[in-house]
Structures are given as C-alpha cells and as structure tokens.
Amino acid sequence: MDEAPASATRTPAPAVDRYTPDQDTVVRLQERARAIRLEAIRLIGIAKTGHYSSVFSAAEIFAALYYDVMTLQRGNPGWAERDRFTIGKGHAAVGLFPIYADLGFFPKAWLDDYTRLGSPLGDHPDMRKVPGVDFSSGSIGHALSNAAGITLAQRWTGKDYRVFCMMGDGEMQEGQVWEAALFAAQYRLGKLIAIVDRNGYQLDGRVDDVMGIEPLTDKWRSFGWEVHTVDGHDVAAVTALLRRLRADDAREAPVCVIARTVKGKGVSYMETEPGWHLGWLDTPDEQAAIQEINSKVI
C-alpha cells in the first residue's frame, strides 16, 4: 500500500456546514479504498475463504474514517485521545487489517501470515491480539453497545474523542442493537456516530426477503437518533458528512448514518451475484477482480 500521510495527527476540519474535501484528498481516499480491496483479495487468498463483498461495500467508508475523518496517531494505536471504532460486521476485518498495518499499528509482515496457525489476524478482529482493534467482534449485535459504553466513559473521563460504530444492515435484526439505540438516546451520546452499511444482502439472501428492516430511517429517528443517508461509495460525500458530524459539538442526539452501498462493489460479477457473501476466488476469477479494481475509479 501507499505510505500514509506524513502528519502524525489528523485534526478534523472546522465545523462548517458545507465542508467538502479537496480533489487531492478525494483522489487519495479513492486510492486507499482501492488498496483496501486489493489487500483483502490478497489476504483472503491466503486463508482460501473470506468475506470479499462485505469489505468491498465498506471500503470507501473505511478509507474515509481511517485516512481522513478519525483523529488518530500513526504508530500509536493505544493513544488515549484517539477516536474509537467498533464494528458489528466483524467479518469485514480483513479490510481493516491492511489499514492498521499501513498506519503502523503492527508490522506489515503480519499480513502475510493472515489466519495461519498462531496469527493474531483471523476472520474477526481480536482486541487482545491486534493493536488498532478498539473492540473485538464476531458476534453480530454487540458493537453498538460497546461503542455506547466507550462514549459514556468518554464523557465521564472528560476526553474529547468520538466513537464510530459500523454495523451491517442484517445486523439490524439483532434485538441488542435496539437496546443500545434506546440507551444511547437516553444518555444523549451525541459523540457516538453509527454507520449502517446498507448493502442489502446477508448470508441467506436479500435483507428485505430474509427479515425486512425498513423503514430504517424512521426506525432510528423514532428511537431518538439524528439520521443521515449517504451514498457509501461516494468517498467525497462520505468524508464530508462524517467530518461535519464529527465536528458538531452541540449535538446531543446520537447519529446514525445509513450508507447506501453495493455488496461486492468494484467487481462486477460480485455486484450482480448475491451469493458472494463468503467465498474464495480461484486464480482466473481473482485476476479478473484485481484487473477490474485496478482499471476504474469508484
């Protein structure tokens, strides 16, 4: 992957209503998202199975968060003032590990042994093994509660960080998510920013067919949350929205960003084939995917 930006600490942009990233930033983030996809393909190739399409739907959001929006220190994953990130769709961790290595949270050589015996890196993120993982996951539905707890403690301890939580759209079917939604609203956790990767698919098929979750915006709003929707692959729009939300210190309500995404985004045969939740690419398919990802800008 490319080198991370030289600045050790990224300070968020001022709270301006119409903030938009400049073109250089947009191009840089697009390249990051491309690198996330390519690394996910490489690592899943080592494991011989993995969640390609779950990473691809979230790649622009990962890039925006870790390379622009979140306040972090390169090489210092335990920095007490850092923004936190929890993820309910932990099976997309293979898209996060290359970012953490790139940010100097652990040696890049770890990636080469992804999932091999004794590796810290498995299909799901483990905070005890992987520097940069703010909370372990793998059991869907916990992450919003974990993030709410961190946010509550952030206020109690007088720190200034924000807490981001990405959930899958299938995750909306877990009852605990809505316990956490009540909790975050009751305690006015305005520095908690949830992102739903609304890619429309879960293991058994279309979310709307398996167990419908709409109207999702109304649900979150009725739980007392501020709700925004965004094209989750428009990295400029994602970055602009998340930066504005991050900078809004006056907000008391927690925020839910519903990111409209495409499962398998970037590889056309995955975009059109909903069976691509979990799998492995043999060499010709892998080469075709790499070629397509390299050939276009998302």
Place this chain on the structure above:
Amino acid sequence: MMGPTSDNSWQYRALNAKNPGLDHLSNGLIALVKDGHDVMAGSADLKYSNGLNRFADAYPDRYISFGISEQNMVSVAAGIATTGVTPFIATFSSFLALLACEQIRMDIAYCAQPVRMVGHHTGISLGFYGTSHHATEDIGTLRSIADLDLVSPCDGAELEAVIRASATRDRPLYIRIGRGRDPVVYADGTHFEFGKARIHGLGEDLTIIACGITVHAALEAAEALGKKGRSVGVINMASIKPLDRDAILAAADVSKSGKLMTVEEHNVLGGLGAAVAEVIADEGRGIRLKRHGIYDEYSLIAPPTSLYAHYKLDGPGIASVAEDFMNQ
C-alpha cells in the same frame, strides 16, 4: 442518574426491611470510590432489589440506569472498562448469567475487560417467583468460560471483602450472591483472597465444601454432627474460580473415611461439586464425593425457606444428607 432514589422510597423500604444484606453491595462500592477508585455502577431495573439505589444516591453521576436490557448492560460495561473506568453491573443471576451469557463471554471474558458482575438473588432464593427467576446453572455456565473469575461469598461482610479484593485484580469477575437475607457468618471487615478457601476445620469423618448461603447451613450441620460424635469440617469455597485445590487436597488427606461432600444452591451438574470432583479425579485421590444441591431438576414453587428445607439445603437438611452419606 434517573428517577427517584431514596432510602425512604417505598420500594427500598419494602425490600430492605427484609433484606438488610443488600446494603453491603452499595457500601462496598461507596468505599471503593472513597478510596479513589474510578468506579461506575449500573443495574437493569433492579436497583431496589440489589440496594444500588444507595450508591446512586451517593454518586448519581456514577450510576447508570440500563432499564430492562441485560445484554446491552453487559456490552456497555465492557466498552466502559476499555477506558480504565471500572464498572460494576448487577441484576438477578438468572438474567445476568443466562440471558446475557454470550455477551459475558464475548465482550467481558474474551476481551479481558475487568467488569465486575454481581448476580444476586441466585440459586432458588427467589422462591415462589419460580424457575424464570432461579439460577441453578450460573456456576456451571460461567465456570467454563476462560479468563473469568467466579466467586460466591456467603454473607454481606464477605461480599464487601470480595469487592475490596477486586480493586487490585485486573480481571473479569462474576460475584454470585443471595437475596440479602443470608445468615451472618463473618464480622464486618473480614478478608477474602482470590484462590483461597476459608477452612473451618477439616473432618476425619467428613469435610463439607460449601459456598454462598450453604456455608452457614453447613457450619450448623457440622456443629450438630459434632455433638453426635462425628468429626466434620467445613470449607467455605467462596473462590470457585480460581479454585483452592490445596484446600480440597488437604481435606482429602485428613479424611479417614475416604469421603468428602459438597453443598451448593445450584444444580449438582457443573457447579462447585463438579469443580471439586475434577480436582479429586485429576489428583487420583480415589475418594468418594457426595455432591449435594439441586439434583438436575427445576425447583418447586414455595417461599425460599420452605425450599431450602425441602431440598435439604438448610442446616438440618445438610446434616441428614451428610449423616446418610457417612453411614453408607
């Protein structure tokens, strides 16, 4: 933080008049805060049942009202613990250990977050509320979860001692307690050490290894049997995990009858008796073990004291089970 909290509230007076032992939980936490520990506490709509309303009164900003959301409570507490603040969360054992079991495993134990969970009204101490409110499986369930300590103090003073001891132990912890009406075994200020049992004599005829509310009953039974000329000792195995293996082996060494007994307000499968049996088998001691408790069934409906008598978990009941066993 939310709602009326007062020692004069009717809920608290109604409960606390009967359950004075409940005060020890709040007392222990208030003492921690006064000692400079950054503690928060929360409950799932049961602050009057566990007495945390007194902590909430003392430190409203440190109290978290979770509502009837046990799974969220466990996972939020784990998130809080990542920041260096120590959360204590309390609710009925049945809902904490069983309803939120997977959250305990994933978010607290697997993530090694030093959350302190207090499962109260454990065993069959909720009597006629019935099986939904009983917890005769919590030891067995949680004992098999790695990196989770599990202790069962026998009265309020020992609970406070556990809370004090936890302050210097950076590990996940489940504390199993009764309903606050436990007969007093120890004076206030008593001590507790993780991994250390308290030995109240080792018997040549029998040593009874007990935990929780059955410690007092076992001591009663030992005294009654002593008057009949039997040599019966009692071990309070409050620290179930880590277990005091040496105490068990010491009891085995002293035994001339080749018999030990366990007693617990829990299913005989998977609990304290099973833990002791594992040690005896591991060490090849080849002695007989009577595991007394609830025999793999759901409890009848009755007031708790009637149930303790029915299931032979009170002093006379334990004495009769022990005597039968010694006579075999």
